[in-house]
Amino acid sequence: MSKEVKEPLVRMTKRDTIGTAKAWGIRLAAVLLSLVVAGLVIVAITKQNPIQVYLGIVDGAVGTNRRAWVTVRETLALLCIAIGLTPAFKMKFWNIGAEGQILMGGTATAALMIYAGDALPNWLLLVLIFIASAAAGLIWGLIPAVFKAYFNTNETLFTLMLNYVAMQIVTFCIVFWENPAGSNTVGIIGAAGQKGWFPSLFGNIYGLNVVIVLILTLGMYIYMKYSKQGYEIAVVGESQNTARYAGINVKRVIIRTMMISGGICGLAGSLIVSGASHTISTSTAGGRGFTAIIVAWMSKFNPFAMILVSAFLVFMQQGAIQVASQFGLNENASDIITGILLFFLIGCEFFINYKLELRKNRKEGK
Amino acid sequence: MEPVNAIELRGVTKRFGEVVANDNVSLAVRKGEILSILGENGSGKTTLMNMLSGIYFPDEGEIVVNGKTVTIRSPKDSFALGIGMIHQHFKLIPILTAAENIILGLPGKGRLNLKQIENEIRSLTEQYGFELDPTQKIYDMSVSQKQTVEIVKVLYRGADILILDEPTAVLTPQETEKLFAVLRNMRRAGKSIIIITHKLNEVLELSDRVAVLRKGKYIATVETAGATVESLTEMMVGEKVKLDINRTEPAGVEKRIEMRGVTCRNKEGLKVLKEASFTAYSGEILGVAGISGSGQKELLESIAGLQPIESGEILYDSPEGKTEKISSMKAEEIKELGIALSFVPEDRLGMGLVASMDLTDNMMIRSYKEGGHFFADRKAPKKLAEEIVDKLEVVTPGVETPVSRLSGGNVQKILVGREIAGNPTVLMVAYPVRGLDINSSYTIYNLLNEQKQKGVAVICVGEDLDVLLELCDKILVLNSGRIAGVVDARETTKEKLGLMMTGSGEEKQANE
Numbered sequence: 001m002s003k004e005v006k007e008p009l010v011r012m013t014k015r016d017t018i019g020t021a022k023a024w025g026i027r028l029a030a031v032l033l034s035l036v037v038a039g040l041v042i043v044a045i046t047k048q049n050p051i052q053v054y055l056g057i058v059d060g061a062v063g064t065n066r067r068a069w070v071t072v073r074e075t076l077a078l079l080c081i082a083i084g085l086t087p088a089f090k091m092k093f094w095n096i097g098a099e100g101q102i103l104m105g106g107t108a109t110a111a112l113m114i115y116a117g118d119a120l121p122n123w124l125l126l127v128l129i130f131i132a133s134a135a136a137g138l139i140w141g142l143i144p145a146v147f148k149a150y151f152n153t154n155e156t157l158f159t160l161m162l163n164y165v166a167m168q169i170v171t172f173c174i175v176f177w178e179n180p181a182g183s184n185t186v187g188i189i190g191a192a193g194q195k196g197w198f199p200s201l202f203g204n205i206y207g208l209n210v211v212i213v214l215i216l217t218l219g220m221y222i223y224m225k226y227s228k229q230g231y232e233i234a235v236v237g238e239s240q241n242t243a244r245y246a247g248i249n250v251k252r253v254i255i256r257t258m259m260i261s262g263g264i265c266g267l268a269g270s271l272i273v274s275g276a277s278h279t280i281s282t283s284t285a286g287g288r289g290f291t292a293i294i295v296a297w298m299s300k301f302n303p304f305a306m307i308l309v310s311a312f313l314v315f316m317q318q319g320a321i322q323v324a325s326q327f328g329l330n331e332n333a334s335d336i337i338t339g340i341l342l343f344f345l346i347g348c349e350f351f352i353n354y355k356l357e358l359r360k361n362r363k364e365g366k
Numbered sequence: 367m368e369p370v371n372a373i374e375l376r377g378v379t380k381r382f383g384e385v386v387a388n389d390n391v392s393l394a395v396r397k398g399e400i401l402s403i404l405g406e407n408g409s410g411k412t413t414l415m416n417m418l419s420g421i422y423f424p425d426e427g428e429i430v431v432n433g434k435t436v437t438i439r440s441p442k443d444s445f446a447l448g449i450g451m452i453h454q455h456f457k458l459i460p461i462l463t464a465a466e467n468i469i470l471g472l473p474g475k476g477r478l479n480l481k482q483i484e485n486e487i488r489s490l491t492e493q494y495g496f497e498l499d500p501t502q503k504i505y506d507m508s509v510s511q512k513q514t515v516e517i518v519k520v521l522y523r524g525a526d527i528l529i530l531d532e533p534t535a536v537l538t539p540q541e542t543e544k545l546f547a548v549l550r551n552m553r554r555a556g557k558s559i560i561i562i563t564h565k566l567n568e569v570l571e572l573s574d575r576v577a578v579l580r581k582g583k584y585i586a587t588v589e590t591a592g593a594t595v596e597s598l599t600e601m602m603v604g605e606k607v608k609l610d611i612n613r614t615e616p617a618g619v620e621k622r623i624e625m626r627g628v629t630c631r632n633k634e635g636l637k638v639l640k641e642a643s644f645t646a647y648s649g650e651i652l653g654v655a656g657i658s659g660s661g662q663k664e665l666l667e668s669i670a671g672l673q674p675i676e677s678g679e680i681l682y683d684s685p686e687g688k689t690e691k692i693s694s695m696k697a698e699e700i701k702e703l704g705i706a707l708s709f710v711p712e713d714r715l716g717m718g719l720v721a722s723m724d725l726t727d728n729m730m731i732r733s734y735k736e737g738g739h740f741f742a743d744r745k746a747p748k749k750l751a752e753e754i755v756d757k758l759e760v761v762t763p764g765v766e767t768p769v770s771r772l773s774g775g776n777v778q779k780i781l782v783g784r785e786i787a788g789n790p791t792v793l794m795v796a797y798p799v800r801g802l803d804i805n806s807s808y809t810i811y812n813l814l815n816e817q818k819q820k821g822v823a824v825i826c827v828g829e830d831l832d833v834l835l836e837l838c839d840k841i842l843v844l845n846s847g848r849i850a851g852v853v854d855a856r857e858t859t860k861e862k863l864g865l866m867m868t869g870s871g872e873e874k875q876a877n878e
Contacts, residue, residue, distance in 0.1 A: 011423060013382075013383075226741050226742065227740055227741055227742060228734055228735065228740065228741065228742040229740075230742075231727070231730060231734055231742050232734075234720075234723070234727075235720055235723075235731065238720045238721070238722055238723070239716055239717065239720060241713065241716055241717040242716065242717050242718070242719070242720050242731065244672055244697065245670075245672060245697065245709070245711065245717050245718065245731070246697075246731040246732065246734075247696070247697045247698030247701055247735070248698075249698070
């Protein structure tokens with residue numbers, strides 16, 4: 001009565017549960033596969049031995065003491081932002097405005113370095129920088145939170161658009177802070193006396209970065225796991241109805257959490273400006289506010305997993321920059337490699353949640 | 367030779383991860399019969415039917431339709447074989463008319479002749495005895511009319527085999543009778559009808575044969591004529607079950623909650639509770655009956671401080687004799703007053719519990735604010751979780767398991783257990799046994815009775831009128847947001863309640 005219908009060739013079925021070992025096995029396979037594919041792409045472009053290319057990546061990331069520390073520095077910045085995003089995303093508040101929050105924190109830092117750099121002792125200046133950068137990021141997080149809590153605006157669009165506002169503010173400030181005049185850049189701030197720069201700690205110029213970010217990481221882990229506020233964030237994220245039922249003031253939690261999230265992202269701005277680049281531009285955040293989202297998600301919001309994920313991503317990025325210059329490719333090559341990596345890492349989550357079944361070869365009855 | 371079986375399932379198995387939803391099920395549906403598929407929640411009834419309607423694909427086994435082995439891989443294939451499924455949740459477009467919904471998705475000529483289609487639908491409805499106006503818009507329809515549209519929709523597409531998933535769950539007793547009459551007409555016309563249900567009385571009244579599933583396995587098919595409620599229950603559960611609710615006379619009756627002329631609106635701005643006034647007493651179970659969406663949710667939520675009210679007031683009389691006005695208070699403010707109000711909401715995993723959290727963290731929902739420090743205490747909640755698991759025989763790997771992994775009955779035990787642990791003076795429960803197996807249901811009824819004997823004012827929203835009549839002392843009937851009356855559960859009948867629910871009965875027995 002109807003035409004013959006065949007069983008589909010491939011079907012996907014949802015997995016019930018998956019062992020931790022198997023899940024990490026799939027992720028590891030994804031990493032290896034991404035390295036192979038990235039290698040093939042590079043080989044296709046450079047016609048070089050892939051082993052050479054990978055050695056180039058390792059060399060670029062940790063080949064010299066200086067390069068290794070740059071990798072550490074970049075990892076810390078990315079990690080700090082991911083830590084900042086954690087409470088917001090755990091609350092299912094899609095804060096994609098870390099870029100703006102970083103820029104605002106960075107701008108506050110640069111302003112203090114420029115205007116107060118000569119008047120204050122360095123330790124006091126640094127304290128002020130931390131407070132001001134966190135406050136600037138906090139305000140940038142607070143604005144969308146208040147609108148979300150009271151008018152239920154879409155936080156994704158709101159935080160995204162605030163990124164552009166922050167960029168315009170930076171552009172505006174550059175007009176006043178130009179150095180040398182006419183360059184349209186700020187140049188290195190306080191190069192003479194290193195005013196407002198992070199001091200060396202344990203004999204390393206990035207020592208303070210390490211200390212700050214590790215404290216934040218540990219603090220965030222404890223805050224999310226053991227505090228009442230962390231519990232409230234988790235409940236609000238899972239279901240606002242349950243939160244109301246439990247007597248949680250949802251508005252207050254949204255606002256408070258975004259203040260924390262924005263504050264930490266703002267602090268990351270000071271880490272980048274005062275602790276690394278010592279300058280400010282519209283690309284100070286450099287897309288890290290978005291990359292950090294991936295770091296946070298791939299780590300399943302576990303701050304310690306974030307250390308590994310951010311280190312891995314930065315390692316590949318730094319290595320790719322080296323490969324690009326070594327083989328005469330332009331800077332986009334590193335974006336390609338990072339893109340291939342992320343594609344595989346995010347794509348493998350599908351195989352963790354689903355499995356594919358091939359059509360069984362039913363011989364009997366046909 | 368003409369095959370006698372409309373559908374035959376042979377050794378059908380379906381797994382979801384490690385869960386086996388259907389395990390080697392073989393059963394047959396004869397032509398021109400009404401077959402009930404009976405089983406407790408989670409026994410695999412719906413999964414089995416979803417394989418017939420092309421929503422799932424079986425892992426093993428074969429499906430034979432009219433004597434021919436077939437492969438059904440999409441709802442389209444299923445339609446082509448003349449199988450039509452009427453789901454529990456209707457899939458209709460509110461702004462279109464009945465006729466427009468019925469032809470939706472059908473291939474046709476470029477020019478649409480609605481007149482002709484409406485006439486075709488009319489002749490179809492007359493043939494089987496439906497009451498349906500093809501030009502009526504869906505948003506103007508009652509639940510039972512919408513269901514009629516769904517049924518006519520599959521008939522219009524030429525289905526010979528109809529599958530109805532829990533069709534009476536949303537109907538009043540009177541509407542159920544009408545539906546049954548229509549189904550009998552269809553049987554006479556040679557259609558095969560499969561009904562998924564867990565209501566035993568309906569099975570006995572309507573069907574020719576009953577197929578029983580238990581925990582994914584096919585148990586047997588029996589002729590309805592030779593079956594009783596007891597025998598079917600035993601097949602469903604696998605053991606003899608005592609189906610009695612021990613109702614005691616109310617003792618220590620005092621006024622506890624008083625609602626005076628409460629009106630409130632839902633998110634869409636529609637009035638969902640209109641001038642509602644009633645009193646709940648301690649030591650009594652007050653049942654709340656009504657067609658779903660008649661304001662039951664808002665009634666409970668306005669008392670719990672989760673639903674803002676527009677006018678009227680809600681008073682709480684404490685056992686010490688103090689009267690507090692709790693309307694316009696939020697849940698946390700009521701709690702701060704020291705009023706022990708417990709609430710088991712309808713949406714267990716969306717409001718009462720957090721699905722992804724473990725048992726301990728779910729206990730904390732009620733208690734996490736206790737203690738003045740920054741860090742949350744997890745020791746006491748963990749102990750409470752262990753006590754509940756122990757006392758109510760919750761089946762769980764441990765208190766660290768997310769509640770989403772537990773079965774419906776166990777989820778409800780956790781929720782009810784937590785709410786009772788707060789030593790409430792008022793206990794509100796909404797659809798406390800929905801989705802639960804028979805044994806768990808009776809555990810819950812016993813818990814409610816225990817609370818009543820302790821002097822708690824229990825308010826219980828239910829959908830099964832038979833159970834409400836057996837369990838409650840008084841029954842409050844809601845009719846589209848208005849309280850149609852409060853009646854004595856020992857005196858009234860199912861038919862009377864049904865009339866009050868639909869508003870055809872004007873008798874407002876204010877039983878104050």
